[in-house]
Amino acid sequence: xxxxxxxxxxxxxxxxxxxxxxxxxxxxxxxxxxxxxxxxxxxxxxxxxxxxxxxxxxxxxxxxxxxxxxxxxxxxxxxxxxxxxxxxxxxxxxxxxxxxxxxxxxxxxxxxxxxxxxxxxxxxxxxxxxxxxxxxxxxxxxxxxxxxxxxxxxxxxxxxxxxxxxxxxxxxxxxxxxxxxxxxxxxxxxxxxxxxxxxxxxxxxxxxxxxxxxxxxxxxxxxxxxxxxxxxxxxxxxxxxxxxxxxxxxxxxxxxxxxxxxxxxxxxxxxxxxxxxxxxxxxxxxxxxxxxxxxxxxxxxxxxxxxxxxxxxxxxxxxxxxxxxxxxxxxxxxxxxxxxxxxxxxxxxxxxxxxxxxxxxxxxxxxxxxxxxxxxxxxxxxxxxxxxxxx
Numbered sequence: 001x002x003x004x005x006x007x008x009x010x011x012x013x014x015x016x017x018x019x020x021x022x023x024x025x026x027x028x029x030x031x032x033x034x035x036x037x038x039x040x041x042x043x044x045x046x047x048x049x050x051x052x053x054x055x056x057x058x059x060x061x062x063x064x065x066x067x068x069x070x071x072x073x074x075x076x077x078x079x080x081x082x083x084x085x086x087x088x089x090x091x092x093x094x095x096x097x098x099x100x101x102x103x104x105x106x107x108x109x110x111x112x113x114x115x116x117x118x119x120x121x122x123x124x125x126x127x128x129x130x131x132x133x134x135x136x137x138x139x140x141x142x143x144x145x146x147x148x149x150x151x152x153x154x155x156x157x158x159x160x161x162x163x164x165x166x167x168x169x170x171x172x173x174x175x176x177x178x179x180x181x182x183x184x185x186x187x188x189x190x191x192x193x194x195x196x197x198x199x200x201x202x203x204x205x206x207x208x209x210x211x212x213x214x215x216x217x218x219x220x221x222x223x224x225x226x227x228x229x230x231x232x233x234x235x236x237x238x239x240x241x242x243x244x245x246x247x248x249x250x251x252x253x254x255x256x257x258x259x260x261x262x263x264x265x266x267x268x269x270x271x272x273x274x275x276x277x278x279x280x281x282x283x284x285x286x287x288x289x290x291x292x293x294x295x296x297x298x299x300x301x302x303x304x305x306x307x308x309x310x311x312x313x314x315x316x317x318x319x320x321x322x323x324x325x326x327x328x329x330x331x332x333x334x335x336x337x338x339x340x341x342x343x344x345x346x347x348x349x350x351x352x353x354x355x356x357x358x359x360x361x362x363x364x365x366x367x368x369x370x371x372x373x374x375x376x377x378x379x380x381x382x383x384x385x386x387x388x389x390x391x
Contacts, residue, residue, distance in 0.1 A: 007383035008037055010376070015040035019372040020363050021223050021231055022050035024255040027359035027384040028263050034388050035359070036256075043221040045233050055211060055219045056362045058251040058258070059343030063175040065207070065261065066190070066247035067122055067322025069198050070178050071281050074118070078185050081122075081321075084115035085177075088184045091158035092116060092177055097127065098136055098160040107140055113164045118181070120165045121174040122321040123289045127161025128172035132302040133309070134162055137172075149173060152242025169295040169319060179247020190245040201274040202260050207253040209245050215252060222345060222364045224304070229372075231365065249343075255362045262351050262358035265339075286339050286353055288318040288325055295319045306344065306368035323351070332378045333357075333385030346373040350381065359384055 007025075014020050022040025026033065042048045058065075073079040079086075087093050095116060096109040112127070120126035131138045131148060137159060141148060147156045157177065162170055179190045186193050191209045199207045206215060221233040242250070260271060265285075269277030296317035298309040316327035323339040330338065335354035342348035346368060349360040361377050 004035055004383075004387050007035060007380060007387065008039075010379045010383060011037060011039040014372070014376045018229070018231060019376055020365065021233075022054075022220065023361060023363045023376070024050060024052055024054055024056075025359070025361040025380050026052075026255045026259045027357065027380075027388075028259055028266070029358075029388055030266055030356040033259070035384055042219075043233050044223065044231060045221075050220070051218070052256060053206070053218055053254055054362070055206060055215045055252050055254055056347060056364055057222070057343070057345055058207075058253050058347065059249050059345050060341065061253075061258065061343040061347050061349060062246070062251040063248050063341065064322045064349075065194060065198060065251060066175050066179050066182070067285065068261070068265075068277060069182050069190075069194055069247075070118065070122065071277060071285060071321065072197060073182065073185055075278060075281055079118055079181070081119040082117050085118055085121070085181055086184050088180055089158070092180075095127065095165075096160040097164060098140055098162060100136070101139065101143070105143060107143060107160070109160055112161055114166065116165045118178070119289060119321070121178050121181075123169070123319040124171050124174050124295070125167070125169050125290055125293065125319075126165050126172075126174050126177075127163045127168075127170070128159065128174050128177070129162045129170050130172050132305045133171055133298040133300060135301050136162060138301045149176075152240065152244070152246070154243045157244075169290055169293045171298055173248060175248035175322075176244075176246045179245060182247065190247060198261075198276060199257075201276055202264060202271055203274070204253070204257040204260055207251055207257045209250050209252070211252045218254075219252070220364045222366060224366050225370055225372075234366075255360055258349065258360045258362075259358070262349060262360060265351055266353065266356065266358045283353075285321040285323075286325070286337065286351075287320055288327065289321060290319050293318070296324050300367070302367075304367055306366075307370065309369045311340075311342075311369065311374065330381075332381040334381065342368070344368045346370050348373075348377050355385070357384065357388060 027035040264271035268279035340350040
């Protein structure tokens, strides 16, 4: 049986080998936090030590936060999973499907055969994609001149679908649209809604779209993996105010804050006296909502941003209302029915309701699905289950 000290050694060896510049990892059972560790540096150039309160860019780990917010509105009867989504934009309410390109290179578009629902959006079956994992979307953006999703412009969301809603699974800008729907229904901007109804009640004080000066002082740098395996910090990004707060990305947070979110879900919607979801809603979120549609496997179109993605080769993967689901027990301890996903900068989480374990590992490395980080993630998960006696 592995000890917590052995998990520490695993992380120290990964830092020494150059697998990661630094990482923060935490895990909990339904009885409380069982592991908490910070290792390495926030920036290989500056050498500032990684600490448990280091601030990270959540990227797509933001999606679960937004999904929780949407399900609050479902509980209140202000949104419905299977009704057409509220009328907020033609790209969402009267979408077009991109069927390909003609001989001259012009896009071939047709009206979608059915309306988009909130369930479609939360499960990534609406037909929306990201340019980094869909070649046709990438080509359409270049052909049409529409802005990239990284620009923060509303026009970047107004892309055609890759298929008719409900017919396939493909990762995309779906949760960005969920954020827009939350704003329309609640009458609040997404940052304000999350603060008032999710992060604020849970005491996630380091989680938000705009990092304060104090939080920026604790912000880790993004590092790029070179072809030879080495890591180098990227130049700091220039802060800008986007035209909308993206529900699918953009939040800053810490490992303790994110573990608070996971513990809330592990405990059926409540944490430390704050209840933000009903237990039956949390259970609903963790069910397979896409039937037999395969999910979770992606081919990259931007190798500097992401590797090809297949986090559990050969495993049956489906999607719940906000996260991927392992339909079978995983190789490192998680049980069948575990919810999981990550962010483009190689942060990952898992939530195992059957074995009552949740964990998060935070790094800031490109490209996504980095093999060295995934190996470390797996070793961390195995160590947690061994040390907690949950395997």
